[in-house]
Amino acid sequence: MKEFIEYILQFGNLNQQQLDLISKKSAVLELRKGDFFSEAGKIAQQVGFILEGITRVCYFNNKGEEITKYFIDESNIVFDIESFDNKIASTAYVEAITDCKILVFSKNDWQELLNTIVGWDTIIHKIISKALLQKVERRSPLVSDDATTRYLKFMEIFPNVINRIPLSYIASYLGITQSSLSRIRKNI
Amino acid sequence: MKEFIEYILQFGNLNQQQLDLISKKSAVLELRKGDFFSEAGKIAQQVGFILEGITRVCYFNNKGEEITKYFIDESNIVFDIESFDNKIASTAYVEAITDCKILVFSKNDWQELLNTIVGWDTIIHKIISKALLQKVERRSPLVSDDATTRYLKFMEIFPNVINRIPLSYIASYLGITQSSLSRIRKNI
DNA sequence: TTCATTTTTTGCCAAATGGCAAATGATTCC
DNA sequence: GGAATCATTTGCCATTTGGCAAAAAATGAA
Numbered sequence: 001m002k003e004f005i006e007y008i009l010q011f012g013n014l015n016q017q018q019l020d021l022i023s024k025k026s027a028v029l030e031l032r033k034g035d036f037f038s039e040a041g042k043i044a045q046q047v048g049f050i051l052e053g054i055t056r057v058c059y060f061n062n063k064g065e066e067i068t069k070y071f072i073d074e075s076n077i078v079f080d081i082e083s084f085d086n087k088i089a090s091t092a093y094v095e096a097i098t099d100c101k102i103l104v105f106s107k108n109d110w111q112e113l114l115n116t117i118v119g120w121d122t123i124i125h126k127i128i129s130k131a132l133l134q135k136v137e138r139r140s141p142l143v144s145d146d147a148t149t150r151y152l153k154f155m156e157i158f159p160n161v162i163n164r165i166p167l168s169y170i171a172s173y174l175g176i177t178q179s180s181l182s183r184i185r186k187n188i
Numbered sequence: 189m190k191e192f193i194e195y196i197l198q199f200g201n202l203n204q205q206q207l208d209l210i211s212k213k214s215a216v217l218e219l220r221k222g223d224f225f226s227e228a229g230k231i232a233q234q235v236g237f238i239l240e241g242i243t244r245v246c247y248f249n250n251k252g253e254e255i256t257k258y259f260i261d262e263s264n265i266v267f268d269i270e271s272f273d274n275k276i277a278s279t280a281y282v283e284a285i286t287d288c289k290i291l292v293f294s295k296n297d298w299q300e301l302l303n304t305i306v307g308w309d310t311i312i313h314k315i316i317s318k319a320l321l322q323k324v325e326r327r328s329p330l331v332s333d334d335a336t337t338r339y340l341k342f343m344e345i346f347p348n349v350i351n352r353i354p355l356s357y358i359a360s361y362l363g364i365t366q367s368s369l370s371r372i373r374k375n376i
Numbered sequence: 377t378t379c380a381t382t383t384t385t386t387g388c389c390a391a392a393t394g395g396c397a398a399a400t401g402a403t404t405c406c
Numbered sequence: 407g408g409a410a411t412c413a414t415t416t417g418c419c420a421t422t423t424g425g426c427a428a429a430a431a432a433t434g435a436a
Binding site for chain 4 (some may be wrong): 334369373
């Protein structure tokens with residue numbers, strides 16, 4: 001919980017009473033490696049904040065290949081706004097790729113916090129904007145660089161992910177095959 | 189202006205008086221092909237809405253190559269939030285790649301609208317979230333598909349851009365060389 | 377430890393893409 | 407119209423990456 005409080009206070013001020021209320025509405029969800037936080041085809045029902053572990057957001061392309069869109073690790077929000085806000089089916093899976101502890105808020109509680117805490121909506125908007133911007137920035141280099149450069153940038157962006165997850169997920173994130181990535185690593 | 193009113197009313201309701209105020213604060217900026225709407229290294233000073241024409245957001249990578257991150261065309265917002273909000277130097281250029289008419293709001297006027305019009309901030313947040321989501325969705329396929337598929341998807345996403353801009357920009361957006369794109373087109 | 381399973385590396389060859397330069401085509405300006 | 411400029415296509419060959427399958431290494435369970 002402490003991590004989450006710290007996180008949100010970056011984006012605006014809240015008093016102790018407000019923080020307590022937020023705290024009271026949250027729960028800790030424990031996922032085993034391989035469990036799903038949310039699934040494609042279902043409407044997102046909760047907002048999460050990763051306390052421990054790594055998740056990946058993925059989908060299946062039209063060839064049936066599983067594509068990793070990005071990773072979400074400690075101290076980041078895991079949240080499918082589009083599905084949550086618009087009540088439409090999610091297009092991606094969020095899978096725990098290590099054991100995870102995730103702070104979660106249900107849809108109802110989340111809404112209640114928005115209605116109760118003055119300024120909470122502004123903080124949330126800032127958090128969401130930042131998270132989305134981050135995603136854009138993390139995807140862009142993947143397009144224009146060659147595979148080796150992409151891998152080097154990946155290591156910069158996710159230094160604490162590299163040795164904790166299978167190579168295949170990284171390859172799928174980088175848009176290359178596992179074999180190619182293995183060869184690329186050998187040459188570094 | 190009509191286009192902009194229509195655009196914002198998708199995201200929330202405003203009365204005539206409010207719309208008039210918004211109208212009054214806007215100006216029309218005309219750019220010639222090749223002109224910059226904003227430049228890397230400078231702090232974004234305005235919010236734009238494209239009435240006519242196409243712009244591209246681009247930057248130079250560490251090899252000195254010019255990379256097109258994405259295109260922004262008619263009826264879309266052109267806005268570097270990160271630079272605008274945080275008063276930090278922009279990391280990208282926004283270049284008109286056809287002659288453009290852009291509705292612009294200065295930083296001051298924009299701020300004034302936020303302070304004056306109740307509910308404007310919520311609408312803006314929705315607009316920004318949507319624009320950012322769109323960017324993420326437009327970048328993702330570029331990573332995991334082969335070049336031909338990327339080009340086909342590009343044509344779906346930007347049907348009215350293809351024949352109005354040079355091939356080289358599209359190639360740079362797709363992350364391939366102009367020659368490769370030319371060959372790919374021949375095979376379709 | 378030992379066996380089974382999963383993950384990673386490697387070899388082979390095919391296919392895709394890049395780099396460079398020249399040829400062709402289109403546009404603009406005088 | 408003609409010259410200059412810019413955009414696109416093409417040829418040639420080098421390099422990168424993919425596809426497939428087998429070997430090697432790492433991990434986990436009994």
